[in-house]
Amino acid sequence: MVAGGGEDRLAQEFVQFAVDSGVLRFGQFKTKAGRLSPYFFNAGLFDDGAKLGRLAQFYARRIIDSGIEFDMIFGPAYKGIALAAAVAIELARLGRNVPYAYNRKEAKDHGEGGTLVGAPLRGKVLIVDDVMSAGTAARESIALIRAAGAVPHAVAIALDRQEKATEQGVDVDHSAVQYVRDKLGLAVCAIARLADLLHYLELHQGGELGGHHAQVLAYRERYGVQE
Known part of the structure; x- marks a missing residue:
């Protein structure tokens, strides 16, 4: 299940929160695909305890509402x-206590070693990330x-840009989210x-x-995907 548009109250509250936090900005920004986007979403600017806690509340509410099953x-x-840890805390607060894990970019050569930290990966796994630009991180x-012997089952993200992905520098007809889903x-x-x-801007x-x-709107008309 993907967040709805228009009258989706949770989504509208989240957009307002992102604007108020300076996470969602407007102007001219270059994307990974080399496009000039009129907006920029930087989840790294949810950079204090209050913002991260509220962000986790939005994730948890959307995850629960989605009905997605995960272990x-x-x-x-x-x-x-940070997102996985915060969301795990919020879900536990809501009565849904689940283990979590994350990876290192570089393998550790001492102690327990390896690239994975936290609970052992088992069962159906929900991946929590900020946005999905090319689907590389998801892959x-x-x-x-x-x-690790577990099942990658679902992905929860903050913002679906609903725009065409690129493959070898060429625009394709699907978005990163559609690629991961379909x-x-x-x-x-x-x-x-x-x-x-x-809808919020309107x-x-x-x-x-x-x-x-x-x-x-002009950016979406040029780079948007058909849902």
Whole structure:
């Protein structure tokens, strides 16, 4: 299940939170694909305890509402580490206590060694990350989870940009989220989507965000995918 658009109240609350936190910014930003985007979402700016705690509440609510079944949480290095821990804490607070694990970028050659930290990877695993640009991090996580004998089952992200992915520098007709969902077979839930951001901007055209709606809409018309 993916976050809905338009009247999705949770998504609208999240977009407002991201704007207020300075995580969602408007202007001109270069993406990994080399596009000039009129908005930028930097989850690394959820950078204090209060923001991270509230972010985890949004993830937990969306995950629970999605109905996705999972046995544990996995956070890909590096942003996913803090996200997985925070979400595990919030889920436990809500009565859903599950183990979590994460990976290192470099293998440790002493102590317990290896690249995996935390609970052993078992059962159906929910990957928690911020955004999905090309699906690369998801594929790496999937490989790690399968190598450990567990099942990569679903991915939870903060924002689905709903835009075309690139392969070898060429735009393709599907997004990274669609690739992971349709080609790799994992369920994907997002707290909010680009459609939700557009709805938010449409409602705030008379304020200081006025003008950004047209720019973001034009970007989606050029790079957006069909849902």
